[in-house]
Amino acid sequence: MLPDHTGTSVYRNARIVDPSRGIDETGTLIVTDGKIVAAGANTLNQGSPEGAETHDCTGQTIVPGLVDMRVFIGEPGGEHRETIASASKAAAAGGVTSLVMMPDTDPVIDDVALVEFVLRTARETARTRIYPAAAITRGLDGREMTEIGNLLGAGAVCFTDGRETIASAAVIRNAMRYARDFGALIACETQDADLSAGGIMNEGLFASWLGFSGIPREAEVLPLERDLRLAALTGAHYHAAKISTEMSADAIRIAKERGIDVSAGVSINHLSLNENDIGEYRTFFKLSPPLRHEDDRQAMIAALADGTIDVIVSSHDPQDVDTKRLPFSESADGAVGLETMLAAGLRLVHSGDVSLSRLIEAMTAGPARLLSIDAGTLAPDAPADFAVLDLDAPWVLDAEALHSKSKNTAFEGARFTGRVLQTVVAGQQVYSA
Amino acid sequence: MNAATDFPIFPHSHLLGIAGLSYPDVETLLNRANANVDVSRQRDKKKSVLRGLTHINLFFEASTRTQASFELAGKRLGADVMNMAVASSSVKKGETLIDTAMTLNAMRPDILVIRHSAAGAAALLSQKVGCAVINAGDGAHEHPTQALLDALTIRRAKGRLDGLTVAICGDVLHSRVARSNIILLNTMGARVRVVGPSTLMPTAIRQMGTEVFTSMREGLDGADVVMMLRLQRERMGQALVPSVREYFRHYGLDAAKLAHAKPDALVMHPGPMNRGVEIASGIADGPQSVIEEQVEMGVAVRMAVIEALLDPRKNDGATG
Numbered sequence: 093m094l095p096d097h098t099g100t101s102v103y104r105n106a107r108i109v110d111p112s113r114g115i116d117e118t119g120t121l122i123v124t125d126g127k128i129v130a131a132g133a134n135t136l137n138q139g140s141p142e143g144a145e146t147h148d149c150t151g152q153t154i155v156p157g158l159v160d161m162r163v164f165i166g167e168p169g170g171e172h173r174e175t176i177a178s179a180s181k182a183a184a185a186g187g188v189t190s191l192v193m194m195p196d197t198d199p200v201i202d203d204v205a206l207v208e209f210v211l212r213t214a215r216e217t218a219r220t221r222i223y224p225a226a227a228i229t230r231g232l233d234g235r236e237m238t239e240i241g242n243l244l245g246a247g248a249v250c251f252t253d254g255r256e257t258i259a260s261a262a263v264i265r266n267a268m269r270y271a272r273d274f275g276a277l278i279a280c281e282t283q284d285a286d287l288s289a290g291g292i293m294n295e296g297l298f299a300s301w302l303g304f305s306g307i308p309r310e311a312e313v314l315p316l317e318r319d320l321r322l323a324a325l326t327g328a329h330y331h332a333a334k335i336s337t338e339m340s341a342d343a344i345r346i347a348k349e350r351g352i353d354v355s356a357g358v359s360i361n362h363l364s365l366n367e368n369d370i371g372e373y374r375t376f377f378k379l380s381p382p383l384r385h386e387d388d389r390q391a392m393i394a395a396l397a398d399g400t401i402d403v404i405v406s407s408h409d410p411q412d413v414d415t416k417r418l419p420f421s422e423s424a425d426g427a428v429g430l431e432t433m434l435a436a437g438l439r440l441v442h443s444g445d446v447s448l449s450r451l452i453e454a455m456t457a458g459p460a461r462l463l464s465i466d467a468g469t470l471a472p473d474a475p476a477d478f479a480v481l482d483l484d485a486p487w488v489l490d491a492e493a494l495h496s497k498s499k500n501t502a503f504e505g506a507r508f509t510g511r512v513l514q515t516v517v518a519g520q521q522v523y524s525a
Numbered sequence: 526m527n528a529a530t531d532f533p534i535f536p537h538s539h540l541l542g543i544a545g546l547s548y549p550d551v552e553t554l555l556n557r558a559n560a561n562v563d564v565s566r567q568r569d570k571k572k573s574v575l576r577g578l579t580h581i582n583l584f585f586e587a588s589t590r591t592q593a594s595f596e597l598a599g600k601r602l603g604a605d606v607m608n609m610a611v612a613s614s615s616v617k618k619g620e621t622l623i624d625t626a627m628t629l630n631a632m633r634p635d636i637l638v639i640r641h642s643a644a645g646a647a648a649l650l651s652q653k654v655g656c657a658v659i660n661a662g663d664g665a666h667e668h669p670t671q672a673l674l675d676a677l678t679i680r681r682a683k684g685r686l687d688g689l690t691v692a693i694c695g696d697v698l699h700s701r702v703a704r705s706n707i708i709l710l711n712t713m714g715a716r717v718r719v720v721g722p723s724t725l726m727p728t729a730i731r732q733m734g735t736e737v738f739t740s741m742r743e744g745l746d747g748a749d750v751v752m753m754l755r756l757q758r759e760r761m762g763q764a765l766v767p768s769v770r771e772y773f774r775h776y777g778l779d780a781a782k783l784a785h786a787k788p789d790a791l792v793m794h795p796g797p798m799n800r801g802v803e804i805a806s807g808i809a810d811g812p813q814s815v816i817e818e819q820v821e822m823g824v825a826v827r828m829a830v831i832e833a834l835l836d837p838r839k840n841d842g843a844t845g
Contacts, residue, residue: 295728296728296729297729297732297733299727299728299729300727300728300729300730300732300733301544301666301704301727301729301733302644302645302664302665302666303644303664303665303666303667303699303701303704303727304644304664304665306728308728372645372648373644373645373648373649417623418622418623419622419641419643419644419645419646419649420643420644420645421643421644421645421664422643
């Protein structure tokens with residue numbers, strides 16, 4: 093259950109980074125009854141309110157609670173991998189206060205009743221905010237459109253077929269046309285099923301030596317370019333959910349220059365890792381899209397820095413031991429990521445590739461704006477969802493210490509600098525290191 | 526005949542591939558194998574170096590020839606050999622590899638020979654068991670004993686490997702034999718060419734230490750060794766090659782194409798052959814063919830690998 097906060101709390105002497113308002117300054121954050129009253133340098137002009145609970149945050153950084161718009165959860169249907177409750181624990185530990193849950197559950201979230209189930213379960217069991225994404229097509233089968241209007245009304249925040257690419261240009265075109273009338277966001281991962289058939293990893297030298305069929309970069313960009321053309325044709329708001337190649341970034345850049353209403357996301361894995369991390373067939377690095385070449389990773393970072401990429405997602409994808417303790421080619425795709433997204437992202441800041449405010453923007457205000465949800469900001473009256481960080485704390489990830497039910501992390505044993513000290517949702521602490 | 530102690534200690538716990546082996550590692554294995562050829566040609570073919578040790582063949586893909594070759598190798602060294610016909614047993618997919626490995630490990634084998642359709646299967650197994658593992662073919666990745674027996678065959682015929690030009694022809698894309706050979710021949714100083722249609726080449730073949738040809742005439746020009754690869758008939762249905770007729774005409778080894786290689790060029794094939802698809806019958810059985818020697822060298826090489834991995838001088842703690 094989301095906590096109920098009453099009274100006033102004051103967080104003093106913190107570095108406050110709020111890209112939604114262009115703020116990066118030392119100051120104070122004041123919360124009353126679960127809402128932000130003020131956050132910034134000049135908030136204590138009238139002095140601290142009577143009876144307020146005061147926290148000294150010297151040396152610490154406060155950022156808006158992270159918004160992760162691509163999280164795979166196993167409830168309903170795969171509760172052994174992850175439940176809404178366990179995902180929310182993992183989220184809280186990673187500074188994520190709002191997450192969007194993918195519809196590829198069993199049954200699929202393609203019906204109002206499922207949206208209501210998720211929202212109810214979240215209300216009863218989750219400690220962070222959970223937003224359902226609904227399917228674009230019934231049963232994710234790429235044919236019949238779901239009740240986009242009704243699903244939106246019930247609380248779905250965007251529409252996506254999850255890992256599936258809609259093969260039919262006619263179906264995706266109609267979904268975009270229809271969704272535009274409701275102002276609904278269409279979010280797609282693109283991978284051409286034929287071109288990537290049998291593919292195990294990124295096409296290239298590494299796959300050639302291992303004798304694996306490769307997944308060419310073109311498998312991602314061909315359906316993406318189709319979708320971008322259809323977005324231009326229909327005027328829909330289209331989000332490329334998880335791009336991984338330089339060509340995809342170029343395609344998005346060109347579409348944006350043409351004034352098409354498109355946005356793009358990248359998973360933290362594709363900003364942090366490349367195909368060489370797979371090493372000796374480590375299945376926790378088997379992802380979809382596959383980890384690419386270092387040149388592609390560099391292109392993702394550049395596209396993030398220049399604003400071509402709008403959001404960073406964890407692409408949190410819990411997988412059971414049974415589906416990962418297999419030969420690489422037979423193993424399932426996916427890695428958990430809610431708890432490591434911020435720490436892995438901070439590597440890019442420490443290395444000077446991306447500014448802290450740009451990184452935080454892509455994890456807060458960026459996704460909140462796309463989803464039109466009241467999150468990702470420390471502006472007055474916004475929900476008091478935020479994370480308190482120590483940007484310089486060194487730590488090593490122990491997979492067994494993860495809060496997620498599944499431990500398939502691509503960062504086992506990784507050294508990080510910067511961690512979450514506490515996470516606050518609606519004014520109440522939901523995680524403390 | 527050499528005693529086992531005449532050879533340097535092989536510094537690896539497993540043979541998972543040719544990748545990772547040094548020039549001296551390969552040299553040692555070939556020298557050991559060469560000594561074993563004589564053992565295999567005696568009336569009494571048995572050595573007793575492995576008496577009391579257990580050797581298990583774990584073949585997830587059926588292969589009569591390779592399995593028989595490993596079995597003979599183990600038996601000639603005096604080991605107890607057990608064949609696990611996993612391919613034909615009722616083991617369900619998904620729970621096969623690691624579960625089977627744990628079961629077998631409990632039987633305390635000394636050497637496990639594995640063939641599996643997934644690249645990396647031998648490496649995965651080696652992490653889960655407490656004995657030496659030999660990769661007898663993992664997907665399209667590696668088949669190290671095949672490359673070693675090919676090298677031994679060439680070395681015995683030509684007296685050397687360095688400086689030779691070897692043309693590997695045909696379906697390189699799906700061939701673990703080709704990958705292991707490319708690595709081994711490069712390690713030993715040979716010049717490696719690959720010849721075949723682009724649809725049957727790995728996408729990054731040009732970065733794999735080979736010269737790439739799409740014409741047999743050019744690819745075979747002046748070659749010392751012509752190594753043919755098997756073409757599976759399924760490839761026709763996968764839009765990789767149009768027909769057997771067209772393939773044989775352009776890429777099948779016949780007398781006219783072989784004439785471009787050196788007059789004393791060796792003709793090799795890892796078997797089983799598709800006569801009339803990748804190789805003409807007359808060439809397979811002709812004077813330049815060393816295909817039967819390859820089979821004979823197979824046993825000698827596998828004996829050498831097993832002996833090298835179970836070298837008694839490597840007792841406890843010797844890992845690599």
